[in-house]
Amino acid sequence: MRIGLNQQLERDGVKTPARLGTVAAAVVTLIVIGIVAYRSAGRKEQQVATLDPAKIIVIRTPGGMLEVATLQKVEEFGWQAKYECPFIDCSAIMKPTISRVRVPVHYVYRIPLSETWQLQREGDQYTLTVPPLQPTSPVPFDTAKLEIESTRGWISPGKRGNEQGLLRQLGPELDRRAGQDIYLKAVMPHATQTVQEFATKWMREQGKDERLPVKVTIRYTP
Known part of the structure; x- marks a missing residue:
């Protein structure tokens, strides 16, 4: 075989x-x-969105902060101090010393300017979104018109010490009020108009004489 x-x-x-x-x-x-x-493995494919250069205008800004709105308001603020008894309620005898301040306040709101702004074309207008409003700190107020009054009982802390405590708390209290929702909403229309005027001006100064309006959106963080 x-x-x-x-x-x-x-x-x-x-x-x-x-x-x-x-x-x-x-x-x-x-x-x-x-x-x-x-x-x-783990691969995901999708369309990449690209911006049409014909629909974007890039303008340079001077940087820093842009002051956009000021809110003037007479503010009132109170502060009190009192003695307390360790074992009994002696509030009927030891009344508190109460101090109140009344002063004209100027709340100034700004937005930070990036190096460039991009205005996006949407239909018959451009849109621009900018950072949230930032109140200046410390909040300026008119010291020449500042008024303080104090009341106290027969056995109460001294007025002078309580007024000093009031003034120490005034700055932080005004900073807190500057960021309140009601104040931010009050200045938003004026701030928006200021940014619109600023953007339009800089477009023209950089040779981008566009006739379309600019719609501004200020980010809001209450």
Whole structure:
């Protein structure tokens, strides 16, 4: 019985060229599948949104802060101090010393200017979004018109010490009021108009004489 050389080699555990070619093809196939699977793992494809340069105007700003609105208001603020008894209620005898201040206040609101502003074309107008309003701190007030009055009982802390405490608390209290929701909403229309005028002016100064209006949105963080 004759056995071919290749058959004999295969029986002896030796891989023939034909068998080696089959194994090599299988290995290459596995490598290709592995590469494709690796590149596809966790891969997400989506359209990249691009801005149409024809619909964008970039203007440079001088930087710093832009003052956009001022709110003038006469503010009143009170402060009191009293003695307390450790074991009994002696409030009927030891009345508190109460001091009140009345002063004209100027709340000034600004926005920070980035190096450039991008105005996006939307229909028949440009839109511009700017950072939230920032009140100046400390809040300025008219010291020449500041009025303080104090009342006290027979056994009460002294007026002078209470008035000094009142003045120490005045600055922080005005800072707190400057950021109140009602104050921010009151100045928002004026601030928006100021930014519109500023943007239009700078567009013209940089040779971008656009006739379309600018709609301004000031970010709001109460």
